[in-house]
Amino acid sequence: MNYDLKEKVVIITGAARGVGRTMVNAFVEQGARVVATDRDADGLAETCADFPDVVSLVEDISTPEGAEKIVETAVRHYGHLDVCVNNAAVAPHTSILEEKMEVWDRVYAVNCRGTFLMTQAAGKALIAGHRGGRIINFSSGASLRGGPGAAAYASSRAATEGFSRVAAIELAPHNILVNTISPGLIDTQPKPLPPDMAKALESRIPTMPLARAGQPEEVAHVVMFLASDASSFITGTVIHVDGGTSVGSRFSGSVVDDDPRYDWVTGRDQSR
Numbered sequence: 637m638n639y640d641l642k643e644k645v646v647i648i649t650g651a652a653r654g655v656g657r658t659m660v661n662a663f664v665e666q667g668a669r670v671v672a673t674d675r676d677a678d679g680l681a682e683t684c685a686d687f688p689d690v691v692s693l694v695e696d697i698s699t700p701e702g703a704e705k706i707v708e709t710a711v712r713h714y715g716h717l718d719v720c721v722n723n724a725a726v727a728p729h730t731s732i733l734e735e736k737m738e739v740w741d742r743v744y745a746v747n748c749r750g751t752f753l754m755t756q757a758a759g760k761a762l763i764a765g766h767r768g769g770r771i772i773n774f775s776s777g778a779s780l781r782g783g784p785g786a787a788a789y790a791s792s793r794a795a796t797e798g799f800s801r802v803a804a805i806e807l808a809p810h811n812i813l814v815n816t817i818s819p820g821l822i823d824t825q826p827k828p829l830p831p832d833m834a835k836a837l838e839s840r841i842p843t844m845p846l847a848r849a850g851q852p853e854e855v856a857h858v859v860m861f862l863a864s865d866a867s868s869f870i871t872g873t874v875i876h877v878d879g880g881t882s883v884g885s886r887f888s889g890s891v892v893d894d895d896p897r898y899d900w901v902t903g904r905d906q907s908r
């Protein structure tokens with residue numbers, strides 16, 4: 637994939653593993669100047685081990701101090717900011733009847749407040765830079781479907797979609813484009829898989845239109861598109877990177893149209 641991201645200053649949150657780590661690799665490969673950040677110091681060090689030029693920063697995006705420090709660091713180090721990718725999130729699952737309020741609040745603090753604080757801090761820096769910019773937030777296919785145990789996660793991800801639409805409208809006059817990536821099942825799970833998760837995935841994957849999990853690179857490619865000049869007329873949208881899961885289930889068999897009501901439409905019965 638080749639997008640011209642040379643010299644673009646890009647913040648990537650949640651960079652210690654999964655999609656975030658892959659995005660750091662992908663943006664560096666395209667010549668971007670990256671600030672990689674996460675609350676997990678060990679994972680972040682591993683992500684950045686081969687990239688001495690990447691600015692790596694251990695911060696918590698759910699606090700105003702953390703969000704401001706991340707953006708300030710990017711501007712201080714590189715002189716300005718171009719792109720902020722708000723990928724960090726948490727997704728603990730439990731039933732609504734057993735959900736603890738503290739856990740619910742922590743999920744919202746990271747997934748919603750963190751996205752808000754990062755968007756606010758990045759928005760201010762982008763406006764001050766007078767060069768426009770991009771903010772790319774993350775949601776999830778879980779926001780569209782009910783799934784057991786996903787109440788806090790699914791609703792918090794749906795909230796980022798609503799939030800991002802408002803941000804797109806408010807920041808458009810500054811030529812700051814705000815979009816949301818909504819991944820489906822992406823292969824970032826811990827290995828080996830916990831047995832319950834393995835079972836759930838085994839039954840779910842064959843029902844997905846493309847019948848496979850996505851790779852983190854397949855998410856990174858779309859994020860790079862949204863960060864690049866190629867997407868200059870796209871703002872306020874949600875892009876599903878989910879192998880078709882949001883539109884339906886895998887189809888097997890053949891389509892047979894034998895409904896006699898429509899013989900006159902299909903031409904099967906020439907007399908009507």
Ligand SMILES: NC(=O)c1ccc[n+]([C@@H]2O[C@H](COP(=O)([O-])OP(=O)(O)OC[C@H]3O[C@@H](n4cnc5c(N)ncnc54)[C@H](O)[C@@H]3O)[C@@H](O)[C@H]2O)c1
Nearest residue numbers: 650652654655674675696697723724725774776821822824
């Ligand atoms: N992997 C999937 O199947 C999937 C599906 C749908 C949506 N998503 C979304 O894609 C994004 C990436 O998913 P992933 O699977 O790579 O996630 P992950 O859980 O593997 O990684 C998330 C990273 O965010 C970091 N993080 C969490 N809270 C933080 C905080 N307060 N401050 C700083 N860093 C914090 C974690 O330490 C971790 O490194 C997330 O926004 C997620 O909601 C993923």
